[in-house]
Amino acid sequence: MLTGEASHPDIPAGPIPMPSAVPPQRPSDTPRTDTRPAEPDAGENDAAAEVSGSLSAPGFFDACENADDDSPIPDGKPVPDQATQGQLFETDPPPWELTVQEDVAVASVVFRDAPYGPYDYRIPAELRDRLHPGMRVHVPLGRRKRPTVGWCIETKLGNQTGKTLSDVAEVLDDAPLCDRPLVRLVTWMSHYYQSPAGQVFDALIPSSVRASAGTRERTYLSPAPASADESVVDALPAKQQRALRLLIAAGKPMTASQLMVHAECTAGPINALRKKGLLSEDTRREMTTSMPTRWQTSDGEKTETHELTDDQSNALGRITAALDSAAAKTLLLHGVTGSGKTEVYIRAIEHVVKFGRAAIVLVPEISLTPQTRGRFERRFASVAVLHSQMTPAERHFQWQRIRRGEVQVVVGPRSAVFAPLPRLGLIILDEEHDGSFKQDSQPRYHARKVAFARAQSLQIPLLLGSATPSLESWYATQSGHAELISMPSRVGNRPMPDVQLVDLRIKDERSRGGAISRQLHLAVNETLREKGQVILLLNRRGFATTIQCPSCGHVVACPDCEMPLTHHRDGGKAVCHYCDYTIATPPWCPECRFDGIRYGGLGTQKLEVEVKKRFPEARVARMDSDTMRRPGSHQKVLSAFRSGELDLLLGTQMIAKGLDFPNVLLVGVINADAALHFPDFRAGERTFQLVTQVAGRTGRGNRGGRVIVQTFSPEHMAIQAASRHDYLQFAEAEIANRRKFNYPPLGSVARIIIRGAVEDVTEATANSLLQRLESSRERLGAEVRLLGPAPPPIAKLRGKYRFHLLLQSLDPLQLGATIRMATKTFKIPEKDDVQYVIDIDPMDML
Ligand SMILES: Nc1ncnc2c1ncn2[C@@H]1O[C@H](COP(=O)(O)OP(=O)(O)OP(=O)(O)O)[C@@H](O)[C@H]1O
Numbered sequence: 001m002l003t004g005e006a007s008h009p010d011i012p013a014g015p016i017p018m019p020s021a022v023p024p025q026r027p028s029d030t031p032r033t034d035t036r037p038a039e040p041d042a043g044e045n046d047a048a049a050e051v052s053g054s055l056s057a058p059g060f061f062d063a064c065e066n067a068d069d070d071s072p073i074p075d076g077k078p079v080p081d082q083a084t085q086g087q088l089f090e091t092d093p094p095p096w097e098l099t100v101q102e103d104v105a106v107a108s109v110v111f112r113d114a115p116y117g118p119y120d121y122r123i124p125a126e127l128r129d130r131l132h133p134g135m136r137v138h139v140p141l142g143r144r145k146r147p148t149v150g151w152c153i154e155t156k157l158g159n160q161t162g163k164t165l166s167d168v169a170e171v172l173d174d175a176p177l178c179d180r181p182l183v184r185l186v187t188w189m190s191h192y193y194q195s196p197a198g199q200v201f202d203a204l205i206p207s208s209v210r211a212s213a214g215t216r217e218r219t220y221l222s223p224a225p226a227s228a229d230e231s232v233v234d235a236l237p238a239k240q241q242r243a244l245r246l247l248i249a250a251g252k253p254m255t256a257s258q259l260m261v262h263a264e265c266t267a268g269p270i271n272a273l274r275k276k277g278l279l280s281e282d283t284r285r286e287m288t289t290s291m292p293t294r295w296q297t298s299d300g301e302k303t304e305t306h307e308l309t310d311d312q313s314n315a316l317g318r319i320t321a322a323l324d325s326a327a328a329k330t331l332l333l334h335g336v337t338g339s340g341k342t343e344v345y346i347r348a349i350e351h352v353v354k355f356g357r358a359a360i361v362l363v364p365e366i367s368l369t370p371q372t373r374g375r376f377e378r379r380f381a382s383v384a385v386l387h388s389q390m391t392p393a394e395r396h397f398q399w400q401r402i403r404r405g406e407v408q409v410v411v412g413p414r415s416a417v418f419a420p421l422p423r424l425g426l427i428i429l430d431e432e433h434d435g436s437f438k439q440d441s442q443p444r445y446h447a448r449k450v451a452f453a454r455a456q457s458l459q460i461p462l463l464l465g466s467a468t469p470s471l472e473s474w475y476a477t478q479s480g481h482a483e484l485i486s487m488p489s490r491v492g493n494r495p496m497p498d499v500q501l502v503d504l505r506i507k508d509e510r511s512r513g514g515a516i517s518r519q520l521h522l523a524v525n526e527t528l529r530e531k532g533q534v535i536l537l538l539n540r541r542g543f544a545t546t547i548q549c550p551s552c553g554h555v556v557a558c559p560d561c562e563m564p565l566t567h568h569r570d571g572g573k574a575v576c577h578y579c580d581y582t583i584a585t586p587p588w589c590p591e592c593r594f595d596g597i598r599y600g601g602l603g604t605q606k607l608e609v610e611v612k613k614r615f616p617e618a619r620v621a622r623m624d625s626d627t628m629r630r631p632g633s634h635q636k637v638l639s640a641f642r643s644g645e646l647d648l649l650l651g652t653q654m655i656a657k658g659l660d661f662p663n664v665l666l667v668g669v670i671n672a673d674a675a676l677h678f679p680d681f682r683a684g685e686r687t688f689q690l691v692t693q694v695a696g697r698t699g700r701g702n703r704g705g706r707v708i709v710q711t712f713s714p715e716h717m718a719i720q721a722a723s724r725h726d727y728l729q730f731a732e733a734e735i736a737n738r739r740k741f742n743y744p745p746l747g748s749v750a751r752i753i754i755r756g757a758v759e760d761v762t763e764a765t766a767n768s769l770l771q772r773l774e775s776s777r778e779r780l781g782a783e784v785r786l787l788g789p790a791p792p793p794i795a796k797l798r799g800k801y802r803f804h805l806l807l808q809s810l811d812p813l814q815l816g817a818t819i820r821m822a823t824k825t826f827k828i829p830e831k832d833d834v835q836y837v838i839d840i841d842p843m844d845m846l
Pocket residue numbers: 306307308309312335336337338339340341342343466467491492657658659660696
């Protein structure tokens with residue numbers, strides 16, 4: 001989960017190169033409202049936070065007003081802006097010192113590694129018609145010798161800086177890579193997540209699109225103006241004449257080879273025409289691939305349109321009402337597992353498509369099974385499924401289809417929230433509580449929040465669906481920011497499965513030397529005898545989770561992270577699950593040479609060994625990120641399970657999500673406490689979600705189903721509520737817990753991670769950042785609680801020491817402003833080699 005940190009370098013904390021263009025007078029993301037007193041209920045909950053955060057996030061909605069114009073340069077003077085008064089902009093020149101040069105065309109440009117901006121550049125006359133917002137440009141930046149790539153976010157008339165601007169050197173794109181609403185989304189995200197806008201663009205536009213993967217340049221020929229002279233054409237030799245007349249008659253450009261085919265000639269006459277200046281040439285890019293679909297759609301499920309249950313038609317009625325009202329409404333579909341939420345999504349999308357609009361369906365990556373895909377592909381003429389195993393060319397191809405408006409439904413993981421559909425009518429997040437919707441590298445956005453912002457700006461509904469809604473979404477329904485739609489029963493009135501808790505503190509319940517209790521053992525045997533299928537959940541991969549010497553107590557740990565290594569039996573490796581550091585598992589203690597090192601703790605590999613020993617006749621498969629490395633392996637195991645070639649599936653949370661197999665009669669949870677005692681305020685919520693979701697995999701057919709949950713904390717509220725399928729009880733109790741400390745959804749949290757190679761230098765940097773935060777808080781009069789710096793649970797990662805600071809406030813705007821002010825001029829000497837990362841609304845505290 002932490003791999004993002006290394007592969008995506010975060011904001012460089014060193015000095016930021018200042019552009020030679022005049023520093024920004026008024027960044028379009030001016031936080032002008034940040035210092036304003038909170039609205040009465042702003043920050044009371046996440047939805048309120050979302051409403052106020054995005055509505056007032058300047059740049060996002062401000063830009064809406066004047067950006068709908070398609071001419072490259074909006075006419076009229078830029079609207080004067082009062083934002084320069086805030087303390088945040090003391091360094092800006094006072095307005096009366098500015099001399100406005102009204103006739104200068106100006107482009108506002110943002111960058112990947114220059115956090116503040118946008119920066120203004122002059123657009124030379126010859127580029128005026130070519131440059132539009134959403135295109136990339138080459139511009140000079142700072143003392144760099146070579147031009148830097150930037151993104152144009154606005155074009156306007158009038159240089160307000162009072163200084164001479166540098167010129168845009170080159171326009172890099174033929175057409176904008178995103179439309180105005182998406183440019184506004186970028187500006188908002190950059191502001192809210194405090195991430196350089198250039199980085200947000202990189203997240204928004206796939207690299208395959210930026211690199212034009214799967215395309216090639218082609219030269220097109222059309223008649224040059226000189227060919228209008230009939231006498232010239234008449235004087236040409238026959239072949240040249242025929243070719244030229246054909247091209248004129250065609251009325252559209254052709255490639256040389258097309259023209260050769262049509263005019264039945266060789267390259268000679270065409271080259272002659274070129275030389276005579278009778279042809280003009282135009283280079284265009286075209287896709288080399290046509291329809292690259294390596295995915296097969298069929299998964300053995302029948303295509304059927306169900307007659308809706310009462311719950312489903314009620315839900316659909318309320319969603320279509322929202323669609324028809326053309327309002328930016330948020331709806332939460334809380335439907336128990338197996339209540340038929342997917343059918344409701346499909347019907348809602350049919351309604352959207354009927355009016356010529358399109359929809360985005362976001363799902364956790366692991367749910368992008370052939371089953372999910374098939375359900376959408378069978379019901380719509382044109383579906384684009386985005387997934388991580390696409391080649392760059394495929395991704396680019398799909399992106400172009402989407403942008404051309406050829407796609408009705410886009411199904412994909414979190415980044416699909418940026419799909420450039422021209423007529424978007426609805427955004428759906430299925431399993432909206434899922435942690436994979438938060439990106440753990442820069443920009444650290446949450447797809448739910450971005451979807452909300454996009455839906456707001458387009459005035460379209462956002463539909464969130466889950467059997468175990470996040471408390472953020474749930475609380476939004478309680479405070480009137482979202483509409484709750486409930487589907488409390490399963491399709492066909494199937495009962496919810498019976499859940500039995502096994503108290504592992506009782507010695508007789510445990511099995512000697514194994515992980516499977518007596519009761520679970522009996523239940524598995526019984527189920528196998530009835531030809532039913534079994535799912536066993538253990539949320540830890542590997543064989544043994546600690547390697548410890550019983551003689552001296554030494555624990556074999558990662559030298560870079562100081563976390564215990566996990567023993568993997570295949571290949572006898574000891575692996576760090578945080579950074580992938582791998583060694584051969586030592587046969588004796590590396591400290592004292594004691595020959596009898598012990599493998600403690602339980603992972604899925606060890607469980608697999610035990611299962612095969614206990615149930616030798618069962619056909620077993622293991623599903624975790626170790627066995628699922630190869631593309632397609634996930635689908636392969638699932639279709640074997642569906643077709644009955646497997647009896648028992650064991651694995652990590654991968655098996656807990658969205659699977660719909662009617663013959664699963666038993667679900668066993670090996671250790672429900674695994675996530676319960678994490679130092680994270682969401683530990684209870686995650687446990688509840690995981691147990692409820694995996695329990696929901698059974699009882700989906702006509703043969704019923706039951707669940708056995710092994711736990712050391714059977715009385716814990718999260719486990720009790722999950723065992724009764726009682727979301728309401730859980731949500732109420734958990735909201736009361738969160739209220740005590742104003743944790744989300746009641747308040748907002750941000751986290752700053754400071755990391756460096758030298759421990760005390762890192763800590764000192766964290767402390768000076770804290771001081772800055774304190775003084776910003778004071779200057780802004782912000783009510784923000786500051787915690788830390790302290791080492792997080794993962795105190796060292798990949799050789800870097802880590803400290804974190806937590807900020808907490810009822811008002812997300814005050815929280816954001818405090819960080820923005822404190823970090824704006826915070827510079828860390830390069831020799832210290834310390835970086836920091838801002839994580840707004842963090843989803844993990846490790
Ligand atoms: N109206 C209906 N009549 C009969 N069967 C239906 C109906 N609607 C859905 N189903 C079937 O019920 C099963 C469960 O539906 P679905 O997978 O959409 O549930 P879900 O609410 O998404 O559950 P989960 O949250 O567990 O993923 C599917 O096999 C689906 O085909």
